[in-house]
Amino acid sequence: MSELEKTLALVSAHALRFRADSADRPHRPALAYSEMLARLGGPTPERAAAMEQVIGELIERAEPGLAAMIGPRFFGWVIGGTEPAGMAADWLASAWGQNTGNNEATPAAAAAESVAARWLLDILGLPSEASVGFVTGATMANFTCLAAARGEVLHRAGWDCEADGLFGAPPIHVVLGEDAHSTVFSALRYLGLGDRRVIRVAVDDNGRMDGDAFVEALAPLTGPIIAIAQAGHIHSGAFDPFNEIAAAAHAKGAWLHVDGAFGLWARAAPDRAHLADGVELADSWATDGHKWLQTPHDCGYAIVRHPGAHVRAMRIAASYLPAGDLAHPADLVPELSRRARGFPTWAMLKTLGRDGVARMVSQHCAQARRMAALLAREPDIEILNDVVLNQVAVRLGSDLPAAQADALTQRTIGRIQREGTCFVAGAHWRGVEIVRVSVIGAATRDEDIDRSADAILAAWRAERGANEAS
Numbered sequence: 001m002s003e004l005e006k007t008l009a010l011v012s013a014h015a016l017r018f019r020a021d022s023a024d025r026p027h028r029p030a031l032a033y034s035e036m037l038a039r040l041g042g043p044t045p046e047r048a049a050a051m052e053q054v055i056g057e058l059i060e061r062a063e064p065g066l067a068a069m070i071g072p073r074f075f076g077w078v079i080g081g082t083e084p085a086g087m088a089a090d091w092l093a094s095a096w097g098q099n100t101g102n103n104e105a106t107p108a109a110a111a112a113e114s115v116a117a118r119w120l121l122d123i124l125g126l127p128s129e130a131s132v133g134f135v136t137g138a139t140m141a142n143f144t145c146l147a148a149a150r151g152e153v154l155h156r157a158g159w160d161c162e163a164d165g166l167f168g169a170p171p172i173h174v175v176l177g178e179d180a181h182s183t184v185f186s187a188l189r190y191l192g193l194g195d196r197r198v199i200r201v202a203v204d205d206n207g208r209m210d211g212d213a214f215v216e217a218l219a220p221l222t223g224p225i226i227a228i229a230q231a232g233h234i235h236s237g238a239f240d241p242f243n244e245i246a247a248a249a250h251a252k253g254a255w256l257h258v259d260g261a262f263g264l265w266a267r268a269a270p271d272r273a274h275l276a277d278g279v280e281l282a283d284s285w286a287t288d289g290h291k292w293l294q295t296p297h298d299c300g301y302a303i304v305r306h307p308g309a310h311v312r313a314m315r316i317a318a319s320y321l322p323a324g325d326l327a328h329p330a331d332l333v334p335e336l337s338r339r340a341r342g343f344p345t346w347a348m349l350k351t352l353g354r355d356g357v358a359r360m361v362s363q364h365c366a367q368a369r370r371m372a373a374l375l376a377r378e379p380d381i382e383i384l385n386d387v388v389l390n391q392v393a394v395r396l397g398s399d400l401p402a403a404q405a406d407a408l409t410q411r412t413i414g415r416i417q418r419e420g421t422c423f424v425a426g427a428h429w430r431g432v433e434i435v436r437v438s439v440i441g442a443a444t445r446d447e448d449i450d451r452s453a454d455a456i457l458a459a460w461r462a463e464r465g466a467n468e469a470s
């Protein structure tokens with residue numbers, strides 16, 4: 001065997017073993033970052049080494065620092081399961097080494113994106129004329145969409161922001177919900193729109209924007225406006241009232257952007273689609289492949305109803321690049337050189353199919369309700385959100401003074417993670433510490449929910465008991 005054959009055989013054997021073990025391996029890495037620095041560290045390599053040996057060493061050294069994020073009982077943050085078809089297509093993307101900027105230079109990679117984009121728009125029920133940029137995730141999708149929004153609202157006001165920048169431009173009003181995701185604020189910062197000069201609209205107990213408050217916030221505004229709504233609140237999974245928001249935004253000539261990193265996928269499931277009713281009325285949408293579609297990291301989609309505004313914001317022109325009339329992949333994203341994200345997206349959409357996506361989304365939402373029901377049987381546990389989607393926000397010790405409940409909640413999360421049956425993380429929401437359960441990995445079965453609920457309850461009882469004994 002050649003060195004390459006031996007190396008790929010090693011990687012393949014290891015990947016198979018890692019994935020087969022993922023249900024049983026500890027979710028939390030055995031070693032911490034500082035220990036991994038020592039394990040992977042050493043002086044700068046001065047001389048060449050054999051590839052097979054280096055890759056073998058990487059596997060051996062990295063393993064204790066890996067989290068079982070693809071496991072069936074990993075409910076931390078909002079993280080998809082990197083399903084095998086997407087992983088295999090992603091390996092091919094690397095093997096083929098396609099730099100996916102240009103239709104003429106890499107027609108297969110560019111066409112896979114164009115085709116997968118049409119399928120995505122169809123499954124998500126979004127306008128077929130929209131353009132889709134394949135970015136690293138919803139953070140860059142928010143950035144890309146809001147760049148198109150910024151250019152377009154200024155263009156309509158007679159200002160060419162791509163040419164003349166923001167100095168001297170008519171001010172843009174940015175209106176969003178109190179509970180907008182942190183990455184929306186990042187995007188606003190990157191775009192020179194600032195994260196402090198925004199107008200924040202009140203939200204209800206689920207973090208859902210108040211439609212009347214939105215209309216009131218818009219009423220006095222004149223000039224360019226960008227409104228930002230949300231499909232799938234990071235803790236509650238709630239959806240903003242899009243019909244109301246879109247009608248008011250468009251009456252004011254505003255651009256409406258929707259952050260739908262995972263929640264937009266409710267559109268794919270007939271029993272959940274009503275939650276996002278009216279979302280199709282927006283001007284742009286950010287969503288992820290590496291959350292509910294289960295592609296490998298990284299993969300997100302910047303979807304814009306107005307391809308002209310999209311391309312105007314992102315186009316990269318250079319004399320040494322093939323041009324042509326059609327938009328190239330690089331005209332829709334911030335990067336010029338990048339990996340071929342269309343291949344894993346194409347492979348995941350084809351292996352799951354429309355009905356497979358629908359089944360998975362429905363099943364995760366049912367499993368979230370199952371988890372909430374199992375936990376809420378305890379009188380001192382409260383579910384803080386309406387579990388409409390895949391997110392469960394759990395308040396432990398609802399009968400205790402707040403500070404004590406918060407401290408016990410944090411200790412319980414640590415205990416759950418150490419015990420290892422499942423993985424959950426916490427957050428601060430509505431003034432209290434919560435346990436967040438995100439059901440979004442493809443491998444999760446109902447029995448995983450039951451086992452995990454038992455583990456969470458056992459950890460909570462143990463912490464509460466230890467507290468009362470002391």
Ligand SMILES: *Cc1c(COP(=O)(O)O)cnc(C)c1O
Pocket residue numbers: 078136137138139140181183184232233234259260261262288300
């Ligand atoms: C995850 C998430 C983001 C950020 O997406 P990345 O893929 O991590 O860049 C933005 N908004 C919401 C609501 C999210 O859940």
